[in-house]
Amino acid sequence: MQQERVPPLPARLGLACYKCYKEENVRLSRCSGSLIDWKNHKPMCKALSSIEKEPMAMATLFFSLPSEPTTDLNVLKNMTEAYGSNILNFCHRSLNRKATTAEFNLVGWEPRCMVCTRTNQLIRMEAAKNGTSSAKIQQLIPCPQCNVSFCCSPAHWEAARLLHDRPCEDAPGPDSSGLSQCEMNRQVRTDVNFENTIAESHTPTGTFMWAPDRVLARWSSLEGKTWDGEFGDEMRKSVGVPTTLSMGPWVRGASDNLTMPMTILYGLEKMNEGDDGWTKKHTLTVHILGASTKELTGAMGFEEILHRLPEIKTLKLVLCGPEMPGGRIPQTITMETCPDCTRRGRKRIHEHACDTYHAFVQNKGTKYEKPDLCIAFNSGASQESIQTWPATFKLLVERKVPSLFTAYNREEAEAEAAILRSAGAKLLSPLGPNKNPWGSGKVIPEPNSVYGFYAVNGWLAGGFK
Structure with missing residues (x-):
């Protein structure tokens, strides 16, 4: 689609x-x-x-x-x-x-x-x-400084x-701390200019995507780390940005896709606090609920999970959602991996299913295997997709499936957290509702509003197991 x-x-x-x-x-x-x-x-x-x-x-x-x-x-x-x-x-x-x-x-x-x-x-x-x-x-x-807000x-x-000059407390994004609406508007304009001048030369869709091709020697906790600290220097060398220029727009642009694998890794770490056994499994399985075009076009980014978990031999991703192409019979695809992973015999397998998750589980019957994590990126469960999620929430809670939901902004995150609690989920405090440290750094002003911003996976709505 x-x-x-x-x-x-x-x-x-x-x-x-x-x-x-x-x-x-x-x-x-x-x-x-x-x-x-x-x-x-x-x-x-x-x-x-x-x-x-x-x-x-x-x-x-x-x-x-x-x-x-x-x-x-x-x-x-x-x-x-x-x-x-x-x-x-x-x-x-x-x-x-x-x-x-x-x-x-x-x-x-x-x-x-x-x-x-x-x-x-x-x-x-x-x-x-x-x-x-x-x-x-x-x-x-228009404001003479940002030219984005008006009176x-x-x-x-x-x-x-x-409003315009005070810090935006609810703003998502790692680069937003302490910034005013005016300053954030200017950051948004910088990112738009970056995408118009740089991103369009990278892909036919004009969307900038980048992921490192190195494999780390061992798993390292994501606690307290940042986008720039983890990717800035490596990205500068990879794309050849002079040291005189800020990596901010580049890192924020790349984070819009890398937020998916990094949020998965952060969720798994918090779900298994004090136990790193999940980092050493032969096969790590993640089910992505409500998957659609975003996960398909950004599929290359998921290899970052393998690159940060060198002891994992196979990463299996199940992309399940009513908007997925194909039919309800799941299709299994063996994805290409980087030369290093290929040489080590490591695999990344994607399974596509066009269905709601509760229907997918029902159709699997006794063949259904509980994943290491179920995750829904920006599910819209409290707004656009109210009708399709309750049955899935019920199934996840009853079967005690480790699950994590993200949202675009605070309002959606808090509303979704309330729905999860009403379904019987006992939310883990590090996983929401709160800002996602690995949400996209590319923030966007809220439509139909005069104040506020949102970002892809900007907030963690709630995690439970």
């Missing part, structure tokens, strides 16, 4: 072309009904424009707008979610269908004032309602500084 590419952040915020994603040396124009991509954009464009002609839609949108700026994050969250939901509901009625991913992005990533959540569309609608001349309309003002007036920027 090929996923629809999400445009880079600057394009989503109207700072770069939405078609080619170029930001520098281009003249940007707002939609005028004559876009190159007009055929695809036309339905959503008309739906969004029609809102300004519907009195009921306008009344609904204006009703939730505050008269004064606020820095209460709960209030801001409720306002942005209500606005996005109302906009999409009006658009769905106009389109007579649900919005596509690209169409949703136009709403979810629309710039808005940090302390009153007004968008440029709402500002125009308010001006028209009050009879203000279009020449006097004040559009959203609708200088007065609102004065209020917003309390």
